[in-house]
Every structure is written in C-alpha cells, then in structure tokens.
Amino acid sequence: MIRLVGVTKSYRVGDQVIPVLKGIDLEVGRGEFVTIMGPSGSGKSTLMHIVGLLDRPTSGDYELNGQPVLHLPSNHLARLRNQNIGFVFQNFHLIPRMSALRNVELPMVYAGVPRARRRDRAMELLEKVGMANRAHHLPNELSGGQRQRVAIARALANDPAVLLADEPTGALDQQTGAEILRLLQDLNASGRTVMVITHDPHVARAGRRILHMVDGEIVREEVRDESR
Amino acid sequence: MSLDEMIRMAFASLAANKTRAFLTMVGIWIGVASILAIVAIGNGGKAMVIGAISSGSERNVIQIVPRELVAPGLPQPGQVLSIDDSDLAIAASFSGVEAVNETFYGTAVVESGDKSDNVTLFAGPSDLNDLARFLVVRGRMFTAEDVLSHRNVAVISQSLANKLFGSGNPLGAVITLSGVPLEVVGVAQPEQASLYSFVMGSDNLYIPDTTCEDIFPNWTASEMDVVVKPGVDVSSLANRIVLALNIHAGDPSAFVDSSGLLASVSALVGKVTTILTAVIGAVAGIALVVGGVGVMNIMLVSVTERTQEIGIRVSLGAKKRDIITQFLVESMTITSLGGLAGIATGIAVSVGLRALTGIPASVPWPVGALSFVFSAVIGVICGLYPAVKAANLNPIDALRYE
Ligand SMILES: Nc1ncnc2c1ncn2[C@@H]1O[C@H](COP(=O)(O)OP(=O)(O)OP(=O)(O)O)[C@@H](O)[C@H]1O
Ligand SMILES: [Mg+2]
Numbered sequence: 001m002i003r004l005v006g007v008t009k010s011y012r013v014g015d016q017v018i019p020v021l022k023g024i025d026l027e028v029g030r031g032e033f034v035t036i037m038g039p040s041g042s043g044k045s046t047l048m049h050i051v052g053l054l055d056r057p058t059s060g061d062y063e064l065n066g067q068p069v070l071h072l073p074s075n076h077l078a079r080l081r082n083q084n085i086g087f088v089f090q091n092f093h094l095i096p097r098m099s100a101l102r103n104v105e106l107p108m109v110y111a112g113v114p115r116a117r118r119r120d121r122a123m124e125l126l127e128k129v130g131m132a133n134r135a136h137h138l139p140n141e142l143s144g145g146q147r148q149r150v151a152i153a154r155a156l157a158n159d160p161a162v163l164l165a166d167e168p169t170g171a172l173d174q175q176t177g178a179e180i181l182r183l184l185q186d187l188n189a190s191g192r193t194v195m196v197i198t199h200d201p202h203v204a205r206a207g208r209r210i211l212h213m214v215d216g217e218i219v220r221e222e223v224r225d226e227s228r
Numbered sequence: 229m230s231l232d233e234m235i236r237m238a239f240a241s242l243a244a245n246k247t248r249a250f251l252t253m254v255g256i257w258i259g260v261a262s263i264l265a266i267v268a269i270g271n272g273g274k275a276m277v278i279g280a281i282s283s284g285s286e287r288n289v290i291q292i293v294p295r296e297l298v299a300p301g302l303p304q305p306g307q308v309l310s311i312d313d314s315d316l317a318i319a320a321s322f323s324g325v326e327a328v329n330e331t332f333y334g335t336a337v338v339e340s341g342d343k344s345d346n347v348t349l350f351a352g353p354s355d356l357n358d359l360a361r362f363l364v365v366r367g368r369m370f371t372a373e374d375v376l377s378h379r380n381v382a383v384i385s386q387s388l389a390n391k392l393f394g395s396g397n398p399l400g401a402v403i404t405l406s407g408v409p410l411e412v413v414g415v416a417q418p419e420q421a422s423l424y425s426f427v428m429g430s431d432n433l434y435i436p437d438t439t440c441e442d443i444f445p446n447w448t449a450s451e452m453d454v455v456v457k458p459g460v461d462v463s464s465l466a467n468r469i470v471l472a473l474n475i476h477a478g479d480p481s482a483f484v485d486s487s488g489l490l491a492s493v494s495a496l497v498g499k500v501t502t503i504l505t506a507v508i509g510a511v512a513g514i515a516l517v518v519g520g521v522g523v524m525n526i527m528l529v530s531v532t533e534r535t536q537e538i539g540i541r542v543s544l545g546a547k548k549r550d551i552i553t554q555f556l557v558e559s560m561t562i563t564s565l566g567g568l569a570g571i572a573t574g575i576a577v578s579v580g581l582r583a584l585t586g587i588p589a590s591v592p593w594p595v596g597a598l599s600f601v602f603s604a605v606i607g608v609i610c611g612l613y614p615a616v617k618a619a620n621l622n623p624i625d626a627l628r629y630e
Pocket of ligand 1: 011013018038039040041042043044045046047
C-alpha cells in the first residue's frame, strides 16, 4: 500500500543544508495500524507529510498502491490526497467560521460530490463519531475531544484508504484521548490503513508495529504480537 | 467545484467579516456611481443644449444669409454683401416657395428723452418674431398692415425697455431712431435658450422692413426668408435655392442656409459636451481605481489571515485552481456587489436630477451593463495577485502557521 525507499528530505537554511530525513525505507500494508514515536524534531511530521503527499522528498522513491507518485503534477497529487488520504492533526485544524457539518463536507466539495449526497454523507459520518447533535456548531463552540471527532469525520469524508494522524491525542486529556484512540482502532478494524504519530507510549501500543525515529532515521521497529 | 458552490463559499467567508466586506465594497460603489452620474448628467446636458439650439429650426422657412455675415459677427450698415431684388426674384421663382421676405440686421443708436443706447436692429415682415425668435410679452407685434403702411412702430426687448424706461410703462412711448420717432407697441423677450439669444445681444429693436428702408435707404437686406409651402422638402429646396443664388453671384460660397449652420453648431456643441463628459468621467474613474486598490489590499490581508485555512484546504485535496478560484470569486463578489450598488445609485441620481432640474439625465443601459461587467473585471484584476499568492503558499508552512 505504502512503500518508501531511501526517502530523504533536507532543508536549506542560508547556505547550510539541514538533513531532516536521512534515508527512510518503510513499507506499510493495507489495513495495518502503525505508530511512530521519537523525540521532538526527529522528523515524524515531515515523514507524515511526505506520506500524505503534502510534501515532496528531496530524494528517494514513493509508491502508493503500487504506483510511483513522485513524478506526478500537483493537481494529480491533490486528487490522490483528496481520494486516498485522510489527515488528523494535533490542533484539529477545523476551519473556523464553518460549522462542523460544513467542515466535514469540504473534502467532498473538492471531490465534486453533489450537495444533497454530500450533506447526507457528512451527517452520517458525524453520527458515526457521535457528533450528530453538534452538526451546526462552529469549531469554537466545541470541546477539544469533540473537535477531534469532527476532524476525524472530515478525514473519512471521501472514504480514504489511509488515515494519517499527527499526535491526534496530544491536545486532549487522557480519557478523551483514549476515546479518540478507540475510534481510530475501530476504523482500522474496518479495513483502513492507519498511521499515528504519538509521544504517548499508551497510544503507541495501539499499533501492531511501533517505529522509533531518531534524527531523521527509523532506528528501531517494534512488532507486538496480535493479542493486546 | 461548481460555480454556485464557489459563490456560496465566497458569500460565507465575506459574511464572516461583513463590515470589512462592506467598506471594501464602498470604494467600488462610489467609483461606479460617480462615473454613471457624470455620464447621465453629461448626456442630459447635451440633450438639453442641443434641443435648445435647434428648437424651432424645424420651420417651413429657409433663412438665407450672405456668407460675410456668418464669420465676423454683426455687420456695420452697408458692410454686408448685398441681397438685392434679383436674388429675391430667383428665390421666388422656385416652385414650392410661398413667399420671399427680407430682413435687415444692423447696429444703431436709439434715444428716449435724455437716455440713449446701442442696440441691435432687426427689421423684417410681420412674422419677424418667428424669424428672429422672440416672443412679444407685452403689447403686440407689428402687423402686416403696419408693414404695408410703413408705420413708425417698434417692438423693443425687455432689457432695452428697462434701460430706457426703468420701471415705467414703455407701451405707447416714443423713441427716436436716427432722428425718426417710433412708437413702442410691444415688449419682447428672446425665445428661451435659442441660439439667437446666445449670439445676439439682449438690447434689441424690432421694426417693419418698410420703415427701416425709409430710415436707412442705403441698407441692403441681411437675410432672405423663404417661406416654403406645406409638404415640400425644406432642406433639398434650400440647397437648390442657395446653389442658384451662388451661380447668379458668380461665387460658389456667396450665400449660406443659416438653418444648416444651426445644425452644424449643435453638432459641435454635442461633440464638445461628449469630450467634456469623457474627461470628467475619467477623473471619476480614479475613484474606481482607488476602490480597486482597496480591494486588492483587503484580499492580501485576507490571504495572510487565512494562511492556515488555505493549508487545511490543500490538505483536504484542494487544487491550486480551487484556491485561486475561491479568492477570485470572493473579490469579484465584492466588486460586483459594489458595481450593482453604484449602478443603482447612478440611476437614482439621474432620476432625482431629472425630477429636480428638468435636465433629461439618464443612464443609457449599455453604459450600466458595461459598468457592471467592468466592476467584475476589476474584481478579477485586483483579486488575481492575492489569489495566486494564496495558491502558491507551501501547504506545510500554511499548516504550521499560527
Ligand atoms: N521549513 C523548514 N526549514 C528548515 N527546517 C525545517 C523546516 N521544517 C521543518 N524543519 C526541521 O525539520 C526537523 C523535523 O521537523 P518535524 O516537524 O518533522 O519534527 P517532529 O518529529 O514532528 O517533531 P515534534 O515531535 O516536535 O512534532 C526539525 O528540526 C525542524 O526544525
Ligand atoms: Mg510533529
């Protein structure tokens, strides 16, 4: 499903080249739940942005669904992102001034889904994450946990095969975080590939594979047995 | 993404900051409104001036004057190229001609008691008021009988009456012209805003042509007035008579049809008014440009404020095109609404002006339509740079932006 070979990313600051990712090889199969841990600045978010087609690596190869994607024009990447990737961010990143419902509809707007169908599907998704009764609330009228549920509903809008979550529980208390995690696990159980970045070992243990990153490299991979 | 979806989205984000959207709109509003008001006033003024100049030129009288009269203003007695009896006979020989009269113009001095004044003297038949475009407001016009009998009667203009008699009654008073006493029978006022009232002075004396010939035997006619029978094509007859007179005079430009002159003057005035309107309109256009710059400024602010939103939209699958369109539609919505408000205001101004002043001000509909299109185009021009800037934001930076 996801295959990275020798992916590097470096930034040029002044005349200094700062390597952020130093040769990442990573394969994630369909339906896997992978978590990534590592100290701050180790390149986790950068890796996730590359996997999510928001950013291009400096070198290396990337195949999504067996198809090399790095040579594709940005319009094409936008469509792949729209159809195949769902993002969940630490700070939720809901668009203020737009209701929960409108936020969830947005990926479908860009996919060209007709209005009525879009509305129904958004409502359905909000129901699934337990937010149907808050559909017409603005983000700033919702609690952190509620916002993250809406963000997850939005990430699911076009039924993407891959869900990428960058510290989805980072801004939440432990109990709310556990609920969000359970939601992600349910989504994984129904067949979605899920990648979660976290600092929390509890959260990390939700995945069957835990990747440890240090300084732009995957230094260790922990594979847990099926029972948890 | 469909158009109605984009417009819905644009309204939603403008609604999020209504005051700002409104204030931005005001710039375009004022610009469009002032241009339309100026065009309306210009058109109205032009219609009124031309209407005034050519008012009454649709008569069945051809006024033929020697060329010399046209250029340097009013002639001194004897200065004019003469219209003599043979000329009158030529004009009278055309079929379709009912009658041929002569009128005399000149400057003269009139006296009354110890007062005297320089006047413009008009002498002609009993329908001189029609030819020289004045209305008798008190007393009467001299009659055909007066003319036939060489009576010493005169009609004087209101301003001459004021000068000679002050607030006293001029009717029945006697004035002296070149030593000859004349009885004042009427007081005249120029027809409203006719070309004659522009060109001719306001101290005027009107007397029968027969009386004038008695007083100034050496004067020759300044104008030949050919009365045309009903149903005859006046302008073609005028051309033929002028041609015949010129051939007779041996000079291709000895005589001209002064009603034709009137037409060319009104065309000139029309042209001048149009140019004037265009110049003032261009100045008002500056208001529109300023409004456009305001729109661009606000759109740039909006792009900066919504950097994160743009990043989120891109992460959800928005293409560059979608982001550009979003901001373009927003700025077009602002300027189009401003344009509509401006058109409404411009029309309101012209309607109000028409009601208050009688100037036939109006906004021609192509101008209205054009200014709507133009305000939308301003939206595109002024929105383009901010929109492209938004679309070229790096989504990662945009997402990190707090
Ligand atoms: N635009 C940039 N220019 C230069 N350096 C950058 C830029 N973006 C990121 N970096 C650097 O890349 C490195 C990795 O950043 P990244 O956000 O991937 O870390 P992270 O592992 O997600 O950290 P955290 O756990 O704090 O979120 C950091 O050292 C950061 O300074
Ligand atoms: Mg990070």
